[in-house]
Amino acid sequence: MADLSPKMRRGIGLLLILTALGLAAMLVLSALRDHVVFFYGPTDIQAKAKQGQIVRLGGLVVDDSIQKDQDGIRFQVTDQTTSIEVRYSGILPDLFREGQGVITEGRLDGDIFQADTVLAKHDETYMPAEVADLLKDQGVWKGQE
Amino acid sequence: MFDYLANPTRFRAITAVIFPVAVVMTVTAMCYGLYLAFFASPADYQQGETVRIMYIHVPAAWMALLAYLAMAVSAIFYLVWRHPLADIGARAMAVPGASFALITLLTGSFWGRPMWGTWWVWDARLTSMLILFFLYLGYIALADGFERPERGSKPASLLLIVGVINLPIIKFSVDWWNTLHQGSSVLRFGGPSIDPAMLLPLLIMALAMLGWFICISILRMNTLLAQRRLTALEIRGHSSQRGQA
Numbered sequence: 001m002a003d004l005s006p007k008m009r010r011g012i013g014l015l016l017i018l019t020a021l022g023l024a025a026m027l028v029l030s031a032l033r034d035h036v037v038f039f040y041g042p043t044d045i046q047a048k049a050k051q052g053q054i055v056r057l058g059g060l061v062v063d064d065s066i067q068k069d070q071d072g073i074r075f076q077v078t079d080q081t082t083s084i085e086v087r088y089s090g091i092l093p094d095l096f097r098e099g100q101g102v103i104t105e106g107r108l109d110g111d112i113f114q115a116d117t118v119l120a121k122h123d124e125t126y127m128p129a130e131v132a133d134l135l136k137d138q139g140v141w142k143g144q145e
Numbered sequence: 146m147f148d149y150l151a152n153p154t155r156f157r158a159i160t161a162v163i164f165p166v167a168v169v170m171t172v173t174a175m176c177y178g179l180y181l182a183f184f185a186s187p188a189d190y191q192q193g194e195t196v197r198i199m200y201i202h203v204p205a206a207w208m209a210l211l212a213y214l215a216m217a218v219s220a221i222f223y224l225v226w227r228h229p230l231a232d233i234g235a236r237a238m239a240v241p242g243a244s245f246a247l248i249t250l251l252t253g254s255f256w257g258r259p260m261w262g263t264w265w266v267w268d269a270r271l272t273s274m275l276i277l278f279f280l281y282l283g284y285i286a287l288a289d290g291f292e293r294p295e296r297g298s299k300p301a302s303l304l305l306i307v308g309v310i311n312l313p314i315i316k317f318s319v320d321w322w323n324t325l326h327q328g329s330s331v332l333r334f335g336g337p338s339i340d341p342a343m344l345l346p347l348l349i350m351a352l353a354m355l356g357w358f359i360c361i362s363i364l365r366m367n368t369l370l371a372q373r374r375l376t377a378l379e380i381r382g383h384s385s386q387r388g389q390a
Contacts, residue, residue, distance in 0.1 A: 007226060010224060010225045014221060014224060014225060014306065017306070017307075018306065018309075021310055025310045025314075029321075033321075036269050036321075036322045037269075037323040038266065038267075038322065038323050038324050038325055039323050040323070041323075058323060091262075092262070093259070093261055093262025093263075094195075094260060094262075095191060095192070095260050095261070095262075096262075100191075103325055117262075118262065119261045119262045119263055119266070120261050120262055121261065121327065122192065122261075122327055123338075124327045124328045124329060124330040124333070124338050124339075125330070125338045125339070126189050126192075126199070126338070126339040126340060126343050127189070127190055127340040127343070128188065128189070128342055128343070129187070129188060129189070129190040131187075131340055131342075132190035
């Protein structure tokens with residue numbers, strides 16, 4: 001160390017600090033992996049959630065599953081393997097629709113998920129409405145309705 | 146090359162050339178970008194007109210990350226090479242950088258309310274972005290928290306470097322964890338998932354904000370340099386008065 005210039009010593013010191021920090025951050029993040037998630041899919045909820053425990057359930061709203069009655073609304077949320085019926089009475093966000101992503105907070109009551117809040121989650125695709133219509137006309141539409 | 150740039154007189158000469166170019170770029174890109182964003186670009190097939198918030202929100206978020214990265218690089222130059230100009234650069238970029246982070250948080254909130262149905266959630270993307278804003282505030286407080294500003298430079302630079310760990314967390318939070326915030330649309334594997342008619346205004350607005358950031362940073366660097374010289378002259382004035390007495 002003695003024959004290194006101060007500049008080199010500071011540089012190496014900084015590099016060591018950064019490496020240690022990077023490692024520490026990686027360890028913390030991997031330890032937190034399960035807790036940082038904002039919501040769980042239907043499969044996880046069915047496997048892990050206790051009855052009455054407040055959790056967030058996220059997934060896609062199943063096509064043709066939305067039913068409205070005087071108690072509110074019910075719909076199926078799926079992760080393509082499992083789906084859970086959700087019941088909710090309250091205001092729905094603009095983007096709530098069949099085939100779209102949704103995140104609901106509430107509790108499991110038997111096999112039914114009683115939601116207190118419903119949030120819409122949209123994907124990262126942006127396109128003009130005309131383009132979407134054109135793709136549907138041409139039959140090459142890959143997205144949701 | 147850094148030694149060459151680190152001379153304040155030469156720095157002033159170089160920025161005197163860059164500054165007007167940056168001003169022209171900012172004004173042109175801002176006018177064109179805002180016109181595209183609010184009038185000429187199409188509404189989204191899902192979100193309708195609300196999508197226009199993106200043209201402010203996304204470039205501001207990019208700039209918030211870029212400004213922080215630039216400050217952290219300056220901090221490394223300051224800590225290793227001890228160039229005062231690098232420290233002044235980081236200080237100059239802090240306030241515009243913090244503004245970008247704040248704009249990102251506010252516009253995101255205004256966008257989230259109609260689309261998601263909430264102003265705010267504590268998901269990984271939103272929380273890590275809030276932490277970035279606090280890092281900016283922490284840096285500003287630490288750098289300016291001493292009677293002699295140079296004393297704050299070293300701890301504040303270290304804070305900047307430690308905070309760099311937050312940048313990849315913000316960027317990849319939407320890939321690593323389930324979040325309410327959607328994934329990346331532009332910088333992603335498989336190319337952008339955003340229509341060219343909407344990508345163009347986004348990129349023009351990014352250019353405008355980059356230009357604005359460069360202008361403000363140059364102005365602030367020159368102000369801080371003048372301030373340092375003023376303080377140095379004052380100190381010299383005091384000591385020469387004492388010498389006469």
